């Protein structure tokens with residue numbers, strides 16, 4: 001389904017556009033359901049929603065091949081869904097059931113999936129970047145032509161691990177696609193209150209990493225930028241950095257009174273809702289009708305219903321197994 | 334207890350906030366810094382409203398830079414200030430471990446006594462809220478391994494209110510571990526309550542049959558177990574360590590010498606832990622007072638799982654504490 005990575009300038013053709021719209025809708029509806037299930041205490045712990053930022057994951061992941069890797073943060077349901085981890089196994093994970101992709105051990109913040117090379121779900125801000133560097137190092141040393149996409153929020157840019165990772169990746173010319181999701185706030189801290197230099201691309205270029213800002217509310221822009229950057233990374237020239245300018249419409253997590261931003265600001269950004277924008281654009285060019293959308297919504301709703309049913313029917317891992325996987329079960333031969 | 338004008342009803346969170354407010358009002362050198370302590374109101378709402386009261390110079394939001402702002406706390410402490418650095422959770426303090434262990438804990442000694450570091454670090458610790466393996470660990474016992482820092486674990490409203498000021502007056506670095514499960518705990522506190530000593534353990538419940546030795550987030554569970562045991566005619570004493578370094582060994586040995594039995598309850602892992610240390614001290618100092626071996630109820634040796642039933646099973650719980658005690662008392 002995913003676009004050829006060497007296709008640097010995707011055109012707005014109908015089938016592909018419907019695919020992008022569907023992916024964004026899947027994330028939006030899945031997470032709306034998550035919020036509801038959190039209220040019903042089916043999901044617990046921390047739950048960070050990606051609503052408003054869907055175009056970033058959907059666009060960026062179009063640039064990946066099936067054997068590329070992803071490292072993400074605790075705000076990763078969207079990336080996992082788009083990458084092809086089933087809604088069932090993600091939802092079951094959020095329920096804490098053993099049918100979940102991480103057996104119910106990780107929950108919302110720690111989605112892992114070996115089949116799609118999805119290396120978490122990291123809940124330490126900045127913690128995923130060095131791992132992405134290492135995954136890319138492994139590929140390079142083994143002569144594999146793969147890319148590691150690393151997603152992180154702009155808050156991570158303040159951490160030493162960000163800078164150390166940028167330098168290493170550039171120094172060793174590693175195939176990492178750094179995808180910074182700049183939604184302007186790290187919990188309650190606005191970028192301008194935490195960075196002396198708010199131009200994030202400048203930070204990457206200071207490490208000799210090519211970097212581009214991207215309109216993170218425009219799915220086509222996200223896809224185009226990611227395809228172009230992934231092409232450069234794949235060519236062996238080293239990492240690239242994309243700053244996706246986006247916005248989270250919801251609270252940081254489920255316990256955030258949002259004292260740090262105004263309702264007006266949120267409303268203003270909602271005018272640029274990536275789904276509505278793309279919906280309007282498709283209609284304008286005659287690629288989407290009410291019926292198309294209705295059908296899409298129905299299919300997505302059915303998928304989410306199946307995920308909830310699957311999770312409800314899921315089972316609890318036996319307590320006796322609590323100690324499994326602290327260490328590997330496979331012993332050296 | 335009832336509310337009259339001599340006591341006030343409040344939560345642990347509010348007690349901690351009052352302690353902060355009090356310290357900030359009393360000493361102009363005191364300031365609070367950490368992630369989201371200001372505009373967001375603190376990730377656990379402890380510092381809510383303090384920004385409006387004390388301004389952004391003294392309620393300082395920091396970027397996500399644990400190593401840098403903990404180090405900056407050390408520098409400011411060396412240079413005449415009295416910083417309170419908040420780290421959201423103990424897991425994130427690992428990004429600042431270098432500053433804590435290699436600098437805060439060593440500078441006084443390395444400098445031959447010239448430079449002391451009057452720094453206070455507050456951090457949340459512990460599990461119980463299904464936050465999984467990167468937000469739930471209890472590493473205070475691990476920090477208690479380090480000479481040069483002091484480790485406090487307020488488990489009561491009074492200690493939440495009173496330990497901070499004493500820690501600030503201490504010339505050396507003090508880490509205060511607040512168990513995340515305690516913030517909503519509510520109770521009565523004397524209106525004129527103030528600073529408390531930080532070098533003594535406390536007997537929270539006197540008893541004669543067995544000593545339950547614990548601290549922080551498991552104090553409540555030990556008290557609950559003791560209540561339950563009293564109905565079965567077992568009179569358990571509960572010792573709240575309050576401070577994990579330096580340990581108040583005399584209070585521990587004294588209790589064990591009276592009860593002749595001891596269980597240590599700790600949310601940390603048991604291997605190489607503070608519970609192991611306490612057990613060793615009992616062996617060293619009160620071996621011949623014991624009727625039977627010391628036992629421990631600790632967390633399962635796994636990274637904390639998300640699923641509730643697994644998390645519950647991983648943590649020390651009062652039924653298991655009570656069961657352990659019944660077995661020990663029955664056996665001797």
Ligand SMILES: Cc1ncc(C[n+]2csc(CCOP(=O)(O)OP(=O)(O)O)c2C)c(N)n1
Nearest residue numbers: 075123124125153154155156185186187425
């Ligand atoms: C090292 C570390 N410090 C603090 C936190 C607590 N925390 C979790 S998310 C977050 C904000 C991160 O913001 P950003 O990187 O911009 O990502 P966003 O949540 O906006 O997607 C903070 C402070 C953490 N998880 N890890």
